[in-house]
Amino acid sequence: MEHLVILLEVRCRAPDCCASFLLCPGCYRGQRYCGPACRTRSRRQQHRAANARYQQTEAGRLDHNDRQIVYRDRQRAARVTDLSSPQPDSASSFHHDAPTPVPAPPAALPTPLPAPGRPRIRALSPWRCLLCGRPGIPIGVWRLLGYLFRVSNPARR
Numbered sequence: 001m002e003h004l005v006i007l008l009e010v011r012c013r014a015p016d017c018c019a020s021f022l023l024c025p026g027c028y029r030g031q032r033y034c035g036p037a038c039r040t041r042s043r044r045q046q047h048r049a050a051n052a053r054y055q056q057t058e059a060g061r062l063d064h065n066d067r068q069i070v071y072r073d074r075q076r077a078a079r080v081t082d083l084s085s086p087q088p089d090s091a092s093s094f095h096h097d098a099p100t101p102v103p104a105p106p107a108a109l110p111t112p113l114p115a116p117g118r119p120r121i122r123a124l125s126p127w128r129c130l131l132c133g134r135p136g137i138p139i140g141v142w143r144l145l146g147y148l149f150r151v152s153n154p155a156r157r
Contacts, residue, residue, distance in 0.1 A: 007127055007136040014038035014047075024136055034130070113151040 009023040012034040019034045032040040054060040128135055 005129075005134055005136040007129060007138050008144050009138050009140065016040045016041075022127055022136070022138055023131060024134045026134075027129055027131040042056045043063055 005024045005026075007024055008028050010023055010028075010031060011023055012021065013032040014020045014034075017034060017038050019038075021034045023031065033042060055064055127138055127141075
């Protein structure tokens with residue numbers, strides 16, 4: 001039977017998510033987001049806010065002005081004054097061949113059987129670490145169970 005660990009409950013810091021997820025102490029590395037999508041979205045928002053603050057300063061306005069001058073120079077240099085390309089011959093145009101067949105999805109692999117002589121028994125905990133999947137008990141539930149145990153057994157205080 002797998003051993004239960006105490007799981008840490010972490011709340012996603014993305015403003016539009018705020019999901020709660022569980023991590024075991026071995027996987028916890030100071031995570032603030034529930035996944036890469038929330039992390040990327042939050043980082044993009046932070047970057048936009050920092051850019052906006054910078055462009056409000058005098059140095060930011062001057063940098064923006066310099067970038068715009070270079071951009072306009074590139075646009076002026078890219079103007080084409082030559083004639084357009086000649087139309088392709090009908091003989092050299094692209095011909096549609098037969099449609100390419102779509103490969104069939106691979107068949108599902110059978111689930112492996114447990115090793116003989118040693119049955120696999122999974123822990124009955126509904127809570128699992130988001131990253132490694134280890135079963136456990138959230139720390140808040142663990143404290144509540146300890147409190148209930150002490151209240152119901154006055155001799156254990």
